[in-house]
Amino acid sequence: MTQLSQALEGIITPEMGAVAQDEGMDPEILRQKIAAGRAVIPKNRGRDFLFVKGIGEGLRTKVNANLGTSAEHADVDEEIVKLQVAVASGADSVMDLSTGGDLEAIRTAILEKSCVMVGTVPIYGAAARLMQQDKQIVQMTADGLFEEIERQCRQGIDYITVHCGITRRSLEVLERTPRVAGIVSRGGSILALWMKHHRKENPLYEHYDRLLEIAYEYDVTLSLGDGLRPGAIADAGDRAQFEELVTLGDLARRAKARGVQAMIEGPGHVPLDQVQANIQMEKTICDGAPFYVLGPLTTDVAPGYDHITSAIGGAIAAAAGADFLCYVTPAEHLRLPTVAEVREGVFAARIAAHSGDLAKGIPGAADWDRKMSQARAALDWEGMYSLAMDGDLARSKRRQSEAYDQIVCTMCGKLCSINMGKGT
Amino acid sequence: MTQLSQALEGIITPEMGAVAQDEGMDPEILRQKIAAGRAVIPKNRGRDFLFVKGIGEGLRTKVNANLGTSAEHADVDEEIVKLQVAVASGADSVMDLSTGGDLEAIRTAILEKSCVMVGTVPIYGAAARLMQQDKQIVQMTADGLFEEIERQCRQGIDYITVHCGITRRSLEVLERTPRVAGIVSRGGSILALWMKHHRKENPLYEHYDRLLEIAYEYDVTLSLGDGLRPGAIADAGDRAQFEELVTLGDLARRAKARGVQAMIEGPGHVPLDQVQANIQMEKTICDGAPFYVLGPLTTDVAPGYDHITSAIGGAIAAAAGADFLCYVTPAEHLRLPTVAEVREGVFAARIAAHSGDLAKGIPGAADWDRKMSQARAALDWEGMYSLAMDGDLARSKRRQSEAYDQIVCTMCGKLCSINMGKGT
Numbered sequence: 001m002t003q004l005s006q007a008l009e010g011i012i013t014p015e016m017g018a019v020a021q022d023e024g025m026d027p028e029i030l031r032q033k034i035a036a037g038r039a040v041i042p043k044n045r046g047r048d049f050l051f052v053k054g055i056g057e058g059l060r061t062k063v064n065a066n067l068g069t070s071a072e073h074a075d076v077d078e079e080i081v082k083l084q085v086a087v088a089s090g091a092d093s094v095m096d097l098s099t100g101g102d103l104e105a106i107r108t109a110i111l112e113k114s115c116v117m118v119g120t121v122p123i124y125g126a127a128a129r130l131m132q133q134d135k136q137i138v139q140m141t142a143d144g145l146f147e148e149i150e151r152q153c154r155q156g157i158d159y160i161t162v163h164c165g166i167t168r169r170s171l172e173v174l175e176r177t178p179r180v181a182g183i184v185s186r187g188g189s190i191l192a193l194w195m196k197h198h199r200k201e202n203p204l205y206e207h208y209d210r211l212l213e214i215a216y217e218y219d220v221t222l223s224l225g226d227g228l229r230p231g232a233i234a235d236a237g238d239r240a241q242f243e244e245l246v247t248l249g250d251l252a253r254r255a256k257a258r259g260v261q262a263m264i265e266g267p268g269h270v271p272l273d274q275v276q277a278n279i280q281m282e283k284t285i286c287d288g289a290p291f292y293v294l295g296p297l298t299t300d301v302a303p304g305y306d307h308i309t310s311a312i313g314g315a316i317a318a319a320a321g322a323d324f325l326c327y328v329t330p331a332e333h334l335r336l337p338t339v340a341e342v343r344e345g346v347f348a349a350r351i352a353a354h355s356g357d358l359a360k361g362i363p364g365a366a367d368w369d370r371k372m373s374q375a376r377a378a379l380d381w382e383g384m385y386s387l388a389m390d391g392d393l394a395r396s397k398r399r400q401s402e403a404y405d406q407i408v409c410t411m412c413g414k415l416c417s418i419n420m421g422k423g424t
Numbered sequence: 425m426t427q428l429s430q431a432l433e434g435i436i437t438p439e440m441g442a443v444a445q446d447e448g449m450d451p452e453i454l455r456q457k458i459a460a461g462r463a464v465i466p467k468n469r470g471r472d473f474l475f476v477k478g479i480g481e482g483l484r485t486k487v488n489a490n491l492g493t494s495a496e497h498a499d500v501d502e503e504i505v506k507l508q509v510a511v512a513s514g515a516d517s518v519m520d521l522s523t524g525g526d527l528e529a530i531r532t533a534i535l536e537k538s539c540v541m542v543g544t545v546p547i548y549g550a551a552a553r554l555m556q557q558d559k560q561i562v563q564m565t566a567d568g569l570f571e572e573i574e575r576q577c578r579q580g581i582d583y584i585t586v587h588c589g590i591t592r593r594s595l596e597v598l599e600r601t602p603r604v605a606g607i608v609s610r611g612g613s614i615l616a617l618w619m620k621h622h623r624k625e626n627p628l629y630e631h632y633d634r635l636l637e638i639a640y641e642y643d644v645t646l647s648l649g650d651g652l653r654p655g656a657i658a659d660a661g662d663r664a665q666f667e668e669l670v671t672l673g674d675l676a677r678r679a680k681a682r683g684v685q686a687m688i689e690g691p692g693h694v695p696l697d698q699v700q701a702n703i704q705m706e707k708t709i710c711d712g713a714p715f716y717v718l719g720p721l722t723t724d725v726a727p728g729y730d731h732i733t734s735a736i737g738g739a740i741a742a743a744a745g746a747d748f749l750c751y752v753t754p755a756e757h758l759r760l761p762t763v764a765e766v767r768e769g770v771f772a773a774r775i776a777a778h779s780g781d782l783a784k785g786i787p788g789a790a791d792w793d794r795k796m797s798q799a800r801a802a803l804d805w806e807g808m809y810s811l812a813m814d815g816d817l818a819r820s821k822r823r824q825s826e827a828y829d830q831i832v833c834t835m836c837g838k839l840c841s842i843n844m845g846k847g848t
Contacts, residue, residue, distance in 0.1 A: 358697075372724045421613055
């Protein structure tokens with residue numbers, strides 16, 4: 001049985017208890033949200049890890065950090081350091097998106113060491129395996145893809161991205177839709193390439209019930225990928241994107257009917273004034289299924305700073321009801337991130353998530369800011385460091401200044417407004 | 425005559441011509457906006473500089489970088505380097521907020537070297553002068569303050585922040601309003617301290633006509649400061665803040681009647697869901713006067729990353745109609761920024777401004793993103809660097825990677841969705 005099927009039978013599982021405690025929420029309320037498909041607890045039945053988290057309506061917005069190698073850059077040890085840094089920086093989840101090196105070894109190492117949920121995109125493994133055998137991607141078979149999915153689920157992966165919404169119909173819509181950047185999803189591109197070559201339907205769509213059986217067996221949460229997400233501001237909100245979303249809504253409903261937990265993935269590159277609408281449409285079309293967004297980036301023109309463009313879009317998305325933010329690092333659009341950039345990406349996404357939580361009124365969110373501001377008003381620097389999201393950075397920045405041992409800082413010095421206010 | 429008084433007489437000045445060309449706007453439309461008090465061109469009559477910019481309705485959102493020393497950290501040469509870096513990074517304006525060292529020398533150097541508008545907060549100079557003479561701030565006189573203002577206007581400052589909205593009435597409201605962080609504006613704190621000590625009205629409010637005469641003479645734009653802006657999420661949108669805004673709206677109207685250009689300053693620390701309302705209230709209360717916001721920061725808890733928290737709030741503010749963003753650097757709340765942090769702050773604010781411009785439909789804004797995405801879709805790396813907001817950073821990040829000389833990047837390598845898409 002899965003978390004969902006148990007919730008539907010009125011059972012509050014130990015995982016629900018732990019998540020409810022983490023959120024400060026009544027376990028029965030959480031059970032109802034899971035039963036309604038409005039929250040998920042991604043956790044493979046065969047895996048145990050320390051920080052089990054819930055994702056969905058009324059819960060704190062969670063943050064995922066992407067890890068993983070490519071053929072051009074593959075170092076298991078570096079990925080483990082990135083995992084450590086991501087979790088120490090507060091990531092609630094990691095995804096292993098490796099496509100280079102010994103994929104089994106990397107996945108095994110991340111699963112063994114991760115104390116947070118681990119997601120993958122199994123089609124990457126299937127495609128990389130072919131490439132490592134000097135085969136073409138179009139030589140992939142439906143059976144080969146499902147075997148890869150089952151292998152990873154058996155290995156203990158907690159959630160998988162599956163681009164089931166790329167259909168012959170959605171590709172037809174895409175062909176009639178002028179786009180600047182076409183398909184920017186790797187999984188989406190692989191499937192589109194395969195479908196066009198073979199003139200066949202997407203096996204993940206055609207054999208969706210087979211996918212549901214595997215997911216049910218291991219209680220792996222499906223993250224229904226948005227293979228047609230816009231990859232340019234100019235492409236945002238087009239017919240192809242929403243044609244796919246309609247299909248994903250349908251597939252989310254079928255997952256729920258089979259007792260399989262599901263969330264929906266979302267864009268991408270979206271101008272600021274369209275972000276809220278994206279969230280609202282997902283929530284209505286997909287019956288309130290948790291929404292997992294990549295960004296959104298509110299402009300295309302700032303490579304090197306895409307942790308900031310995604311923090312803008314992610315914060316607005318979270319405030320509007322997005323439940324799960326995939327971080328974007330400063331290396332996005334340029335290369336794989338360094339360890340330092342993984343850290344920057346997690347903190348930027350956490351700022352977005354918390355800004356959203358304040359706005360959507362998550363219980364307890366405002367208390368944190370109040371305590372920080374109380375420490376600030378008291379010029380209690382140790383208090384500020386301990387309350388800061390990244391106390392180490394705050395302390396080290398202040399330590400570089402001449403006024404480190406004073407009550408004020410070098411910005412205002414004796415003209416510190418707070419210190420002046422104390423004198424009145 | 426000022427830009428405003430000439431606009432009211434139907435004259436299109438050379439400055440209006442230059443700004444209209446910069447914005448791709450009909451000069452007559454710009455003249456009408458200036459005549460209506462909905463746009464300003466901050467430029468002292470006695471000063472010439474290369475990049476004259478307009479601020480207001482329908483114009484691109486502009487970015488200011490704060491420079492300046494404190495008693496604890498005062499180095500003229502460093503401030504000049506910060507000025508160079510700020511302008512090279514795309515700042516439209518700088519403010520000299522110095523309160524330490526030889527203030528006259530620093531201001532003179534910045535005015536001589538700056539090719540963008542320069543603003544100041546003259547009360548800082550008045551207060552710092554007293555402190556350098558070992559006097560108390562309460563020994564400031566109304567005449568002394570006005571002499572400092574006139575001295576700086578004569579020197580060529582283009583716009584000045586004046587906290588005219590701190591009144592006995594607004595301080596009474598503040599006393600009845602429970603706040604976590606009290607007054608966090610330096611100028612506001614100085615005036616409140618003085619007013620409480622002397623039990624007198626704010627001289628900048630009481631003798632506002634005297635201020636208008638000085639501003640008119642030099643065509644210095646007034647930036648009506650928000651001395652009671654919230655400095656904590658818990659304090660956002662309280663009665664004290666809006667009591668002051670009502671006064672500022674009244675003062676903006678009086679400035680316009682006297683032919684003096686004016687803009688309004690805004691918060692501060694504001695939760696995401698209140699940002700849009702702040703802009704809308706300012707625009708209605710102040711008859712559409714340009715809005716100059718500091719942040720807003722959408723959470724208090726991320727010192728060390730406040731360029732990101734302010735990019736979130738600034739982008740939403742700009743999208744909702746804010747016209748001018750004051751940058752916030754990663755050093756905010758900790759110390760004065762380094763040169764590198766000035767650079768980071770300017771780019772973060774520019775990302776916010778441009779994200780806002782895309783959303784509010786500033787003509788030409790979307791073309792930039794379209795061109796960038798076209799270069800991206802063509803895997804034209806040189807094109808991407810030349811279109812990137814910070815091409816140097818984008819190039820240097822990519823140069824660190826193994827795939828620097830390949831058409832793809834190390835994130836996806838052979839599984840590059842764009843490269844795969846080309847094959848279909």
